[in-house]
Amino acid sequence: MSEYEGIVKMLRFFVQMKNFGYVDRIGNALNPEPVEVTLHEALRAFRSVRESAPVDESGRRYVEKDGKKIPVPGIPTEEEIRTFLDDVRSDIGVAKRVATLALAYPSKKESGGDE
Amino acid sequence: MFLSVGVRFEANVEALNMVETAGNYSKHRRVPYLVEEDGKLKTVYVPALSGESLAHAYQEHLVREALGLGLSVCDDCRRNEFYKSMNKVHLKKKVNPIPDDPRDIEIAIVRSCVVEDVGGFLYAEKPPVRRSSAFQVSYALPVKSVALFATSEPQLHARHAQMDTSSKKGNASEQMIYYVETGTALYGFTFNLDLDAIGVSAITSEPILDENELKIRREAAMRALFRMLSSAQFGAKLSRFFPVGGITEVAVAVTEHPFVVTSPIYDDYIARTERRLKVLEGLGENYLFTVATGEKVPEEALKEAVDYLREQGAF
Ligand SMILES: [Zn+2]
Numbered sequence: 001m002s003e004y005e006g007i008v009k010m011l012r013f014f015v016q017m018k019n020f021g022y023v024d025r026i027g028n029a030l031n032p033e034p035v036e037v038t039l040h041e042a043l044r045a046f047r048s049v050r051e052s053a054p055v056d057e058s059g060r061r062y063v064e065k066d067g068k069k070i071p072v073p074g075i076p077t078e079e080e081i082r083t084f085l086d087d088v089r090s091d092i093g094v095a096k097r098v099a100t101l102a103l104a105y106p107s108k109k110e111s112g113g114d115e
Numbered sequence: 116m117f118l119s120v121g122v123r124f125e126a127n128v129e130a131l132n133m134v135e136t137a138g139n140y141s142k143h144r145r146v147p148y149l150v151e152e153d154g155k156l157k158t159v160y161v162p163a164l165s166g167e168s169l170a171h172a173y174q175e176h177l178v179r180e181a182l183g184l185g186l187s188v189c190d191d192c193r194r195n196e197f198y199k200s201m202n203k204v205h206l207k208k209k210v211n212p213i214p215d216d217p218r219d220i221e222i223a224i225v226r227s228c229v230v231e232d233v234g235g236f237l238y239a240e241k242p243p244v245r246r247s248s249a250f251q252v253s254y255a256l257p258v259k260s261v262a263l264f265a266t267s268e269p270q271l272h273a274r275h276a277q278m279d280t281s282s283k284k285g286n287a288s289e290q291m292i293y294y295v296e297t298g299t300a301l302y303g304f305t306f307n308l309d310l311d312a313i314g315v316s317a318i319t320s321e322p323i324l325d326e327n328e329l330k331i332r333r334e335a336a337m338r339a340l341f342r343m344l345s346s347a348q349f350g351a352k353l354s355r356f357f358p359v360g361g362i363t364e365v366a367v368a369v370t371e372h373p374f375v376v377t378s379p380i381y382d383d384y385i386a387r388t389e390r391r392l393k394v395l396e397g398l399g400e401n402y403l404f405t406v407a408t409g410e411k412v413p414e415e416a417l418k419e420a421v422d423y424l425r426e427q428g429a430f
Contacts (some may be wrong), residue, residue, distance in 0.1 A: 045138070
């Protein structure tokens with residue numbers, strides 16, 4: 001699943017923001033259309049949030065939520081999105097696995113913010 | 116008596132139900148919809164209004180109508196804050212000390228507030244007391260046959276801040292651009308009202324109020340619906356996105372027992388409702404069915420229902 005790291009990180013960001021809408025819709029999708037629409041919406045929202053997010057001393061973007069600083073990861077690449085959507089078209093289970101990973105705690109400390 | 120209304124309304128460029136704001140983008144509620152195209156089923160995402168949003172509007176109208184008729188409405192509901200006696204803090208404003216028996220709690224709430232009588236409540240303490248809403252409302256969804264023409268589109272707006280050059284510092288911007296996603300569709304929704312549930316205990320099925328008070332409360336409930344539809348005061352962002360369009364059709368059924376009109380998202384909903392009612396008539400149930408399409412205006416159809424209810428002694 002590491003090939004979808006960018007998407008997982010983006011969805012995980014929304015989870016940390018207590019916005020479960022996107023991850024739930026992707027995880028519960030029964031066919032590819034809802035995944036595609038949700039990903040489009042998530043990317044649209046993510047870009048809006050990211051562009052207005054302040055940058056800290058180390059140059060990372062973050063958003064404050066309930067007094068906690070949540071790092072804003074990078075935007076998933078076009079290539080990754082394309083592969084993901086193609087894979088979802090042939091196996092909807094891919095979407096569920098990506099959503100499940102986004103809900104889990106990351107296994108290693110994530111750098112977050114800008115690369 | 117049971118009232119069921121199917122409503123179709125055209126709304127162009129509306130922002131009646133926004134769901135979230137991300138950065139400078141505020142999104143319209145959208146739902147997946149199953150439509151048939153060239154003999155194949157497909158999922159499309161269409162703009163929608165939640166039943167919660169319509170219910171909130173209805174209850175706001177109910178507050179006004181109830182107060183206009185001299186009925187009791189609690190302080191929270193008067194402010195259109197529908198906490199519905201959810202905990203001790205809110206219930207104590209109505210009855211203090213709080214009784215132990217759930218039946219007494221229900222009686223106290225129903226007596227002191229028409230909105231919680233008609234719209235139900237959930238007192239989530241020990242003992243919990245729950246009362247179902249006497250009215251029901253669906254989501255408003257695009258009419259099936261034209262759902263593929265429904266759109267949701269972001270509109271660009273700018274908010275300006277006046278600044279003279281001396282006070283302008285750094286990268287402070289003079290205008291902020293933002294996007295409001297608007298919906299355009301022919302919507303349909305269903306509204307039901309169980310007039311027999313008003314003022315009657317959900318626990319014992321016994322009337323809590325005297326007949327005269329029951330009648331005035333039923334009338335208030337009807338008036339609120341009338342006002343909501345007639346004024347188009349429902350949904351959000353009306354101040355700058357008042358929908359362009361209006362109610363195109365209503366179908367009103369009044370029956371002795373619960374009966375729900377066929378959903379107005381289907382093109383043949385009026386004919387189907389009529390056929391279904393004919394069957395009920397064969398089983399000995401009286402009813403009124405009236406529609407406003409073309410010639411008749413919605414208010415005329417609703418007035419007929421009000422008159423019929425009065426004839427039947429509902430109020
Ligand atoms: Zn109240």
